[in-house]
Amino acid sequence: xxxxxxxxxxxxxxxxxxxxxxxxxxxxxxxxxxxxxxxxxxxxxxxxxxxxxxxxxxxxxxxxxxxxxxxxxxxxxxxxxxxxxxxxxxxxxxxxxxxxxxxxxxxxxxxxx
Amino acid sequence: xxxxxxxxxxxxxxxxxxxxxxxxxxxxxxxxxxxxxxxxxxxxxxxxxxxxxxxxxxxxxxxxxxxxxxxxxxxxxxxxxxxxxxxxxxxxxxxxxxxxxxxxxxxxxxxxxxxxxxxxxxxxxxxxxxxxxxxxxxxxxxxxxxxxxxxxxxxxxxxxxxxxxxxxxxxxxxxxxxxxxxxxxxxxxxxxxxxxxxxxxxxxxxxxxxxxxxxxxxxxxxxxxxxxxxxxxxxxxxxxxxxxxxxxxxxxxxxxxxxxxxxxxxxxxxxxxxxxxxxxxxxxxxxxxxxxxxxxxxxxxxxxxxxxxxxxxxxxxxxxxxxxxxxxxxxxxxxxxxxxxxxxxxxxxxxxxxxxxxxxxxxxxxxxxxxxxxxxxxxxxxxxxxxxxxxxxxxxxxxxxxxxxxxxxxxxxxxxxxxxxxxxxxxxxxxxxxxxxxxxxxxxxxxxxxxxxxxxxxxxxxxxxxxxxxxxxxxxxxxxxxxxxxxxxxxxxxxxxxxxxxxxxxxxxxxxxxxxx
Numbered sequence: 001x002x003x004x005x006x007x008x009x010x011x012x013x014x015x016x017x018x019x020x021x022x023x024x025x026x027x028x029x030x031x032x033x034x035x036x037x038x039x040x041x042x043x044x045x046x047x048x049x050x051x052x053x054x055x056x057x058x059x060x061x062x063x064x065x066x067x068x069x070x071x072x073x074x075x076x077x078x079x080x081x082x083x084x085x086x087x088x089x090x091x092x093x094x095x096x097x098x099x100x101x102x103x104x105x106x107x108x109x110x111x112x113x
Numbered sequence: 114x115x116x117x118x119x120x121x122x123x124x125x126x127x128x129x130x131x132x133x134x135x136x137x138x139x140x141x142x143x144x145x146x147x148x149x150x151x152x153x154x155x156x157x158x159x160x161x162x163x164x165x166x167x168x169x170x171x172x173x174x175x176x177x178x179x180x181x182x183x184x185x186x187x188x189x190x191x192x193x194x195x196x197x198x199x200x201x202x203x204x205x206x207x208x209x210x211x212x213x214x215x216x217x218x219x220x221x222x223x224x225x226x227x228x229x230x231x232x233x234x235x236x237x238x239x240x241x242x243x244x245x246x247x248x249x250x251x252x253x254x255x256x257x258x259x260x261x262x263x264x265x266x267x268x269x270x271x272x273x274x275x276x277x278x279x280x281x282x283x284x285x286x287x288x289x290x291x292x293x294x295x296x297x298x299x300x301x302x303x304x305x306x307x308x309x310x311x312x313x314x315x316x317x318x319x320x321x322x323x324x325x326x327x328x329x330x331x332x333x334x335x336x337x338x339x340x341x342x343x344x345x346x347x348x349x350x351x352x353x354x355x356x357x358x359x360x361x362x363x364x365x366x367x368x369x370x371x372x373x374x375x376x377x378x379x380x381x382x383x384x385x386x387x388x389x390x391x392x393x394x395x396x397x398x399x400x401x402x403x404x405x406x407x408x409x410x411x412x413x414x415x416x417x418x419x420x421x422x423x424x425x426x427x428x429x430x431x432x433x434x435x436x437x438x439x440x441x442x443x444x445x446x447x448x449x450x451x452x453x454x455x456x457x458x459x460x461x462x463x464x465x466x467x468x469x470x471x472x473x474x475x476x477x478x479x480x481x482x483x484x485x486x487x488x489x490x491x492x493x494x495x496x497x498x499x500x501x502x503x504x505x506x507x508x509x510x511x512x513x514x515x516x517x518x519x520x521x522x523x524x525x526x527x528x529x530x531x532x533x534x535x536x537x538x539x540x541x542x543x544x545x546x547x548x549x550x551x552x553x554x555x556x557x558x559x560x561x562x563x564x565x566x567x568x569x570x571x572x573x574x575x576x577x578x579x580x581x582x583x584x585x586x587x588x589x590x591x592x593x594x595x596x597x598x599x600x601x602x603x604x605x606x607x608x609x610x611x612x613x614x615x616x617x618x619x620x621x622x623x624x625x626x627x628x629x630x
Contacts, residue, residue, distance in 0.1 A: 003600075003601060005530070005531075005602045005603050005606070007458060007530060007531055007534045007535075008454060008455045008458050008534055008535060008538065012521075012526075012530055014522035014527070014601075014602065017521055017522050018522055018600065021522075057572075058497075058498070058568075058569040058571060058572065061569070062497045062498075062568045062571070064493075064494045064564060065494050065496075065561070065564035066418055066493075066494050068559075068563060068564065069415060069556065073416055076412075080412075080416060083412065087349060089349075089353075091285075091286050093349070094290060094347070094350060095289075095290075095293055097346050097347050098293065098340050098347050101336055101340075101346060101347055102297075102332065102336040102337075105335055105336050105398060106329060106333070108394060108398065109331060109332045109335075109394065109395070110325055110329065110332070
């Protein structure tokens with residue numbers, strides 16, 4: 001059985017890719033296993049140093065979903081404002097969009113363009 | 114039995130749907146019964162695929178042996194309901210039955226605490242009947258009837274948790290959107306019936322003359338099915354419905370959406386396939402709608418905080434890839450050189466992406482359902498550190514997220530690879546949008562992974578544990594399929610996808626009911 005996927009301009013062989021992934025995974029593990037031997041988990045060594053301040057609760061230091069990509073969303077504010085205006089949640093708007101797109105497609109198909 | 118296979122594909126789940134309400138308040142029995150029926154239908158669909166691959170188009174005439182009635186004048190006309198099953202129909206039927214089975218397995222535990230479960234399972238089987246009817250029939254009015262069955266069963270399931278106001282609202286919205294689209298489909302069928310006096314798709318495609326009335330019918334069918342499959346900018350119902358429907362129904366509802374996409378392809382390639390001058394226009398419309406759908410879908414997903422709503426926007430975005438792939442093929446349909454060079458592969462990419470997406474999106478929506486099951490919330494801001502508590506769900510999520518983002522060697526990569534390469538040959542701008550969409554998809558799922566699964570364990574989730582076994586098994590089946598379809602894409606392409614593509618391209622075969630005419 002041939003596992004190579006031929007495309008119009010190239011090929012993709014996932015089995016070969018997987019073999020290389022495993023190979024590089026082994027190399028990575030060897031490098032990792034030769035790491036710093038003085039590291040000891042679950043000791044004072046791994047506690048964060050906060051200049052003497054008390055460590056905040058776990059809830060407070062968790063990065064919330066709303067904070068991730070904040071910069072990207074701020075930069076795209078204009079685009080998102082337009083998108084949010086489109087997404088009204090009003091069923092009448094859903095039907096209006098359908099009618100509008102239907103009219104455009106009919107115009108193209110019946111010979112308008 | 115083999116010759117009755119197409120009828121059994123409808124009869125078995127329909128029998129299940131009508132008998133399940135008899136198990137009133139015996140919820141475990143109803144769940145097991147639904148599981149048996151969906152497993153039996155899955156077995157039948159595997160036989161159906163084998164039959165279609167071995168023998169070509171299967172034609173089943175209700176109440177007769179032959180599709181046509183021969184008049185004394187020698188004129189042959191089809192008058193009965195006919196099921197005409199080719200490669201794409203069999204492909205869709207297999208997707209529908211597989212997802213219904215996995216959905217029933219997941220539902221066994223997921224909705225255990227709800228009431229009225231005999232209705233839940235009856236509606237789930239009825240939804241399966243609607244989808245199977247849509248993809249197997251060769252009759253336009255029959256298509257409308259099954260579209261209605263799927264629409265009504267789907268909207269009842271979306272509003273199933275009617276103690277939540279949002280679920281009732283989403284159910285009503287889905288019902289009205291479906292009703293408007295179905296009404297326009299019925300109106301188009303009426304136009305064609307008024308002109309040609311027949312409802313059989315193969316027969317109509319031979320008679321159709323592409324006059325103004327026919328083109329109006331094409332336009333109405335196109336826009337109605339495009340809305341039902343969640344194409345931008347008619348996608349607004351998708352996040353409402355997918356978010357509120359119980360996660361065990363998500364796989365079947367996804368296939369119901371793609372049954373409309375199938376209908377869109379059937380209309381474009383079979384019913385109106387003989388048209389030469391307008392198909393390139395329809396192909397361009399499909400491709401542009403595809404690019405808009407993928408980009409707007411993914412950018413909306415990126416700002417969501419509700420995990421199921423986020424995944425619902427991704428469902429919209431992924432539909433764009435399918436529209437793009439098949440749209441590219443449709444654009445070059447009447448150019449044999451381009452069709453052979455990249456059009457057929459573009460369609461294969463689009464159709465391969467349907468089953469890939471059904472698998473990984475069902476998996477992701479199930480992991481979202483698992484998070485809701487455990488935490489009681491869908492708000493990502495309130496989650497964190499769940500990877501240690503839910504290891505199987507975490508692994509399933511990682512596989513699904515990698516697959517939807519198009520990371521090798523998962524299944525999403527193989528279909529996207531074909532779509533990127535082929536759309537580039539029609540217009541490189543399409544490819545740029547498709548690749549940017551993949552990057553944003555990955556970014557979006559990194560956000561879900563970081564906020565729900567990573568981070569320190571939260572006190573309020575101290576006592577939570579992994580979801581029950583049936584839910585885990587359902588998720589792991591789909592995760593395994595994501596890996597297998599990704600590692601052996603050629604097997605799926607050769608056995609399922611290219612036969613489906615060729616079924617759409619070989620119009621003469623479809624028109625002659627596989628040579629019976």
